[in-house]
């Protein structure tokens with residue numbers, strides 16, 4: 402029997418990530434090839450005409466799984482009955498803008514959209530925040546939507562996770578699908594800590610540690626980390642625009658694994674509400690290694706953290722605490 406359609410909200414849908422993401426969702430990349438979807442696309446009035454153009458293209462693409470499209474600038478209409486909300490909408494930093502200016506614009510958007518989601522989304526709606534500052538926008542959304550369970554609110558660090566897999570695969574000249582269990586700890590920013598201490602590569606006899614195969618701790622503790630941390634900036638320099646196809650693909654990976662589950666023996670990185678695991682302060686949205694089953698994520702416990710890693714976990718937590726304080730000062 403055909404499944405009922407799932408309603409997926411994409412905010413900022415007329416933007417560049419939105420343009421890459423909506424066809425992926427309509428093709429079943431996010432929720433599976435047998436899952437019909439109804440897309441809800443939200444943008445702001447100046448982008449209404451472009452948004453309508455995206456809707457026209459979705460109709461023209463004749464996606465068999467796409468059972469409806471709501472394209473609107475009305476946040477209530479956009480949020481009504483959605484099962485999944487991918488929050489991409491926001492203001493990118495422009496020349497001459499201070500970090501605080503960007504924070505101030507974006508956190509107030511997330512405060513107001515939190516209320517709309519809380520009132521109008523379907524019960525148990527899963528929320529993924531992509532727009533930067535992703536962790537702090539997600540935290541504001543969580544705090545201003547107290548009736549949405551904290552386990553349902555997350556932010557995107559899967560792009561960083563995928564970037565780390567990509568770097569290891571290139572360095573070792575192995576298939577990216579044979580590399581697993583890297584970890585992104587902390588903030589989706591240049592203080593994030595890409596950790597390979599538990600990562601492995603599939604070999605004919607089983608699995609081998611990435612550290613053993615790379616056999617170059619200086620690279621793994623240096624250039625590898627900074628390359629992943631700075632990859633977003635490198636893409637902006639090369640494209641004159643921030644990453645879009647890789648961000649959209651990572652958003653699909655994030656939701657797919659959350660809803661359909663992670664493969665046995667594999668974890669992924671998700672920005673989730675800290676419960677104090679690994680001595681990360683509770684009350685931050687922090688990227689952890691997680692496994693997912695039956696639509697719920699669980700932080701992987703018991704991994705050893707050496708002194709080098711500890712410092713890096715703490716540094717990115719400190720930045721998130723500062724961002725949280727700055728966000729609240731912008732809202733007051």
Ligand code: NAD
Nearest residue numbers: 413415416417418444448490491531532533535557560648
């Ligand atoms: P973009 O400027 O092309 O698109 C953003 C869209 O959001 C625009 O269409 C804009 O009109 C819309 N918008 C602005 N305010 C809105 C509101 N209140 N409600 C709904 N829509 C609104 O930007 P983009 O390249 O698509 O990037 C979107 C965001 O994602 C940026 O914040 C970017 O920094 C972030 N990003 C995050 C990651 C990640 O891994 N977490 C990766 C890449 C980009």
Ligand code: LMR
Nearest residue numbers: 533632633634636643644
């Ligand atoms: C990315 O990681 O590609 C983006 O978050 C970069 C940015 O600042 O938009």
